[in-house]
Amino acid sequence: MIDVFPRESAHTWLDLVETTPSLVFDxxxxxxxxxxxxxxxxxxxxxxxxxxxxxxxxxxxxxxxxxxxxxxxxxxxxxxxxxxxxxxxxxxxxxxxxxxxxxxxxxxxxxxxxxxxxxxxxxxxxxxxxxxxxxxxxxxxxxxxxxxxxxxxxxxxxxxxxxxxxxxxxxxxxxxxxxxxxxxxxxxxxxxxxxxxxxxxxxxxxxxxxxxxxxxxxxxxxxxxxxxxxxxxxxxxxxxxxxxxxxxxxxxxxxxxxxxxAPSMALVCKVVGRAKRRDGWWFYLDDGVYGAQSGRLFDGMQYRMSVFTSSDELSPCVFAGPTCDSIDELGRYPEFPVLNMNDVVVLHEMGAYTLASATQFNGIAPPAVVTRDLPVRIQEYGSRS
Ligand SMILES: Cc1ncc(COP(=O)(O)O)c(C=O)c1O
Missing domain, CATH: 3.20.20.10 (Alanine racemase)
Structure with missing residues (x-):
């Protein structure tokens, strides 16, 4: 469900967007x-x-x-x-x-x-x-x-x-x-x-x-x-x-x-904050459940993630969204690379019930949308799952 790639290869995704978070529509x-x-x-x-x-x-x-x-x-x-x-x-x-x-x-x-x-x-x-x-x-x-x-x-x-x-x-x-x-x-x-x-x-x-x-x-x-x-x-x-x-x-x-x-869009996010807390490292992304990831709460969805980092130190970790609300949590992992600021996280199959229900909570805008060819398309997922 999570693939980890070298940080340098994140340009494949970052080159597609002007800012993060962005949904890429193909x-x-x-x-x-x-x-x-x-x-x-x-x-x-x-x-x-x-x-x-x-x-x-x-x-x-x-x-x-x-x-x-x-x-x-x-x-x-x-x-x-x-x-x-x-x-x-x-x-x-x-x-x-x-x-x-x-x-x-x-x-x-x-x-x-x-x-x-x-x-x-x-x-x-x-x-x-x-x-x-x-x-x-x-x-x-x-x-x-x-x-x-x-x-x-x-x-x-x-x-x-x-x-x-x-x-x-x-x-x-x-x-x-x-x-x-x-x-x-x-x-x-x-x-x-x-x-x-x-x-x-x-x-x-x-x-x-x-x-x-x-x-x-x-x-x-x-x-x-x-x-x-x-x-x-x-x-x-x-x-x-x-x-x-x-x-x-x-x-x-x-x-x-x-x-x-769902398969027509992927979401490109970055780590915009991190902190070591009692239960491990917390990584704060620039999109969360009040943005394109409400399906985690509304529909119990989990999304396929690609993480781009140069880190090889492992720790328990928690992913969270950018808002001040405690419910804005995205997933806990017992062992995960300790991400650095600006590391890149791409979520796949992010077109359904994402943008449609994204809010402006805390004054944080929903992701931008750009139209581009996705570097990894659904036709290719079968062999990777
Ligand atoms: C009346 C109606 N039609 C179609 C849909 C689309 O369903 P799905 O996204 O599962 O294909 C919905 C989803 O809520 C619906 O309420």
Whole structure:
């Protein structure tokens, strides 16, 4: 999980950035991930989840691939419009929205919305002639560390009753959707949930309710932060098996975020402070959990690190971020080289839920972003893990 390199070789990374901390965005990696997932899920229309990383260069890269987008707010719609993306290429998938958010999205021209309860349906009644709706169902993946099926998603047994209400209210529900949780270890729950949705489509038809014409299998496709590289073709095999059972007339969508954005960026940091304390050496980096590394706290993520130092003295050590808060701790190691000031630390796979949730706490700015070729790309990680 941590590779140590000679300090002199840090120039490979430092030459790419003007300052630290900086995130380095590589459009080629982003394109590679997009193509890889598209090929692993043939016939599935991908909507990139903007929430995972709204960096304009990344949005533009996906837009140039003729990609579509999953948005959660009017602000995300605006970001996409600034990249020249027409709202017809967007779906609004936030299950809980304010009236103002709905009005803005409809005014912009977004026509697909998601609900998971009847109160949310009532909010859509004024716009019913302009929109189509997908009903989000809850399927919990036991192997996804970030659960998204407790906070959102109607129970499967409520499907027909919610669709009845929608029908009586003149709201066109033509889709089912789910999100099994982020960073799933397998696609088994995606596949099972898709199969359940196909069954539900038949029940919906038998009830005489309006036909379901699309099923959105959400996100959850993993990045390979540490350990083995993810083979997306192998990962998606269970989903492909169920895709063979999808009848004509039903389109399949997906909303990948992390798998596209995570590998597209690396974070270049420096040691800006160090101190020998009771529990060993503390090394303070210029980025921490209030910057691009909040995933350590929010999602329990660990990131692959490359450390560039000339030190060969070993000691117990603690990595910490630059803020005054005690929670801003990044990892403890029983034995690690005693780093020097300005030694360089590069964190890999840092594009997902990093920049998107970075704060200004203590007046410390989030990392800058530059667009460059990454010296080490995801295609090469497999052999190094
Ligand atoms: C509605 C929705 N779609 C897609 C995503 C993207 O998920 P992931 O990054 O796991 O692919 C999320 C993540 O929170 C989400 O809430």
């Amino acid at each position: 459009p080629e990696v982003c394109r590679h991930q997009w193509t890889d997932l598209s090929q692993a899920l043939p016939g599935v229309t991908l909507y990139y989840a903007v929430k995972s990383n709204p960096y304009p260069g990344l949005l533009q890269t996906i837009a140039d691939e003729a990609g579509c987008f999953d948005v959660a707010s009017a602000a995300e719609i605006k970001m996409l419009e600034q990249q020249g993306v027409h709202p017809s290429r967007m779906i609004h998938t936030h299950p809980i929205k304010t009236d103002v958010e709905i009005e803005k999205a409809v005014a912009a021209g977004v026509t697909t919305f998601v609900v998971d309860n009847v109160d949310e349906l009532w909010k859509l009644i004024p716009h019913r002639h302009a929109i189509r709706v997908m009903l989000r169902l809850s399927f919990i993946a036991p192997d996804a560390p970030i659960d998204l099926s407790r906070k959102f998603g109607a129970p499967q047994q409520d499907t027909l009753s919610i669709l009845d209400v929608a029908n009586d209210s003149g709201i066109r529900v033509d889709g089912l959707c789910f999100h099994v949780g982020s960073q799933a270890a397998t696609a088994n729950t995606h596949a099972d949930a898709l199969a359940v949705c196909l069954d539900l489509c038949q029940q919906i038809q038998a009830e005489g309710l309006p036909e379901i014409t699309r099923i959105d299998i959400g996100g959850g496709f993993p990045a390979h932060y540490i350990g083995e590289a993810v083979d997306l073709t192998a990962f998606c095999a269970p989903i492909r098996e169920v895709l063979t059972q999808v009848p004509d007339g039903i389109d399949i969508l997906a909303e990948p975020g992390r798998v596209i954005s």
